[in-house]
Amino acid sequence: MEERWSTEHVLSLAPDPASLKAAGKLSGPGPWSATGTGRGALWGLCKGSGSTPYRTAVELGTPAYKCSCPSRKFPCKHALGLLLLWAAGPEAVADGAAPPDWVEEWLDGRGRAAADRAAKQQAKAAEADPEAARRRAEKRAARVAGGARELRLRLADGVRRGLADPLPAGAWEEVAARMVDAQAPGLASRVRVLAEAPQDELLEEYAMLHLLAGAYGRIDTLPEALAATVRTRVGFTTDAADLLAGPTVRDRWHVLGSRDTADDRLTTRRVWLHGAKTGRHALLLAFGRPGQAPDLALPTGRLLEAELAYHPGARPLRAVLGTRYGGPEPAPAAAPAGLSPAGALAGYGAAVAEDPWLDGWPTVLADVVPVRTPEGWQLTDGAHSLPVRRGALPEAALWRLAAVSAGHPVTLFGECGHHGFTPVTAWDAEHRPVPLG
Numbered sequence: 154m155e156e157r158w159s160t161e162h163v164l165s166l167a168p169d170p171a172s173l174k175a176a177g178k179l180s181g182p183g184p185w186s187a188t189g190t191g192r193g194a195l196w197g198l199c200k201g202s203g204s205t206p207y208r209t210a211v212e213l214g215t216p217a218y219k220c221s222c223p224s225r226k227f228p229c230k231h232a233l234g235l236l237l238l239w240a241a242g243p244e245a246v247a248d249g250a251a252p253p254d255w256v257e258e259w260l261d262g263r264g265r266a267a268a269d270r271a272a273k274q275q276a277k278a279a280e281a282d283p284e285a286a287r288r289r290a291e292k293r294a295a296r297v298a299g300g301a302r303e304l305r306l307r308l309a310d311g312v313r314r315g316l317a318d319p320l321p322a323g324a325w326e327e328v329a330a331r332m333v334d335a336q337a338p339g340l341a342s343r344v345r346v347l348a349e350a351p352q353d354e355l356l357e358e359y360a361m362l363h364l365l366a367g368a369y370g371r372i373d374t375l376p377e378a379l380a381a382t383v384r385t386r387v388g389f390t391t392d393a394a395d396l397l398a399g400p401t402v403r404d405r406w407h408v409l410g411s412r413d414t415a416d417d418r419l420t421t422r423r424v425w426l427h428g429a430k431t432g433r434h435a436l437l438l439a440f441g442r443p444g445q446a447p448d449l450a451l452p453t454g455r456l457l458e459a460e461l462a463y464h465p466g467a468r469p470l471r472a473v474l475g476t477r478y479g480g481p482e483p484a485p486a487a488a489p490a491g492l493s494p495a496g497a498l499a500g501y502g503a504a505v506a507e508d509p510w511l512d513g514w515p516t517v518l519a520d521v522v523p524v525r526t527p528e529g530w531q532l533t534d535g536a537h538s539l540p541v542r543r544g545a546l547p548e549a550a551l552w553r554l555a556a557v558s559a560g561h562p563v564t565l566f567g568e569c570g571h572h573g574f575t576p577v578t579a580w581d582a583e584h585r586p587v588p589l590g
Contacts, residue, residue: 179234189250300335339388410577454586455481488580491519513568542573
C-alpha cells in the first residue's frame with residue numbers, strides 16, 4: 154500500500170499557478186474512472202473534451218508522469234488533479250490494485266531505460282582516457298585562473314574610480330560573459346549580483362568577490378577542504394554518480410523545508426534535511442525547465458531513510474540523494490529541537506569561519522515570536538532578537554507567520570546569515586509544519 158501524500162506535497166509539484174488552478178477542477182471524483190494505485194504508481198482515466206479519456210499515470214518514487222493529453226507541462230493538470238484526488242483519501246482511489254496493461258508497459262519501459270543508462274555510464278567510465286581528462290582539466294584550470302586575474306583587475310579599477318560612480322548599463326553583464334568564457338560560472342553569477350546590489354552592500358560584494366578570485370589564484374597553497382570550497386564557488390562541479398561512488402551518509406533525514414525560485418531559464422528547488430542520528434544538515438538541489446517542476450519532491454515534516462553523498466568543502470552542506478530505504482514516513486508529533494537567536498548567530502559564525510562566502514546556514518529557532526517593528530520584522534525570544542532578512546519573504550507570508558504564532562512562541566526553520574534570518578517553515582501549536590514560501 155502506497156502512503157498517501159499530503160495536499161501540500163502535491164501542490165509543490167505544480168509547474169505554475171495556472172496548472173495549479175486547472176488541477177483544482179480535476180481534484181474531485183467526477184471526471185475520473187478506473188483509478189488505482191499499486192506497484193509504486195498511481196493511475197486513472199480522465200474525461201476530457203474528446204470521446205477518449207486521457208490516460209494519466211504517476212510513478213510515485215521519482216516522481217515521473219505520463220499522460221496522453223497534449224500538454225507540454227510536467228506534471229500536467231491531469232496528473233496534478235489525480236494526485237490531489239488520491240491525497241484526499243482512500244474513498245476515490247483503490248489501494249493495492251493491479252496496474253492496467255498501459256501502466257505496466259510504461260513502468261517496465263522506465264525500468265529498462267534506467268538499466269540502459271546505468272550500463273552506458275559504466276561503459277563510458279571504462280572507456281575514459283585518464284590522460285585526456287587530465288589535459289582537459291589543466292586547460293580549464295588555466296582559463297579559470299586567467300578569468301580570476303581579469304576579474305580582480307576589474308574590481309580594483311572600480312574601487313579606484315569610486316563605488317558611488319556607477320558603471321554604464323550592461324557593463325557588469327559584459328564582465329559576467331567574460332567569466333562564462335573563462336569557464337567560471339560561479340564567478341559570473343556573483344558578478345551579476347553586483348549589478349543589482351544596493352549601494353550600502355556594494356563594497357561588501359566587491360570584497361567577497363575579490364577574495365574568491367584571489368583565493369583561486371593561490372588555490373594550490375590552500376588546505377584541501379578550503380580549496381574544494383573555492384573550486385565549488387568558482388563553478389567547478391562533481392557528477393552525482395562520482396559523489397555516490399564515494400563515501401555516503403545513511404540516516405533518517407527529517408525534511409525541514411523546501412523552496413522554489415524561478416527565472417527565465419529554470420526553476421530551482423532547494424530541499425533542506427537534518428539527520429536524526431548524525432545531526433548533520435544537508436541541502437538538495439533540483440532543477441526544472443520552464444513549464445516543468447523539478448523532479449525532486451520531498452514532503453516537509455516527513456522522515457526519509459536514505460543515503461546522501463556530500464559535495465566536498467570546508468563546511469559540507471550540498472548533497473545528492475542516493476539509495477532510499479522506503480518512502481517518506483511521518484515524523485514524531487513534535488517540532489524539531491532548535492536554538493535561541495544567540496545560538497543561531499553563534500552557529501552561523503562557526504560556519505562562515507570555515508566558508509567565508511556562506512550567505513546563510515540552515516538553522517531551527519525554538520520559542521521565538523515574530524514581531525513587526527518600524528525597522529522591520531524581528532524574531533525574538535525575549536532576551537535576544539534576529540531580524541528577518543529584507544526581501545526574504547513577501548509581506549503576506551510574514552503575516553501568515555504572525556498568524557501561526559498568534560503572539561505565542563513558535564519553532565521556525567530557515568537560514569541564518571549576516572543579513573538576518575530567512576524563514577522557510579514554521580510549526581504551529583499542534584506541531585504541524587506550515588511552509589512559508
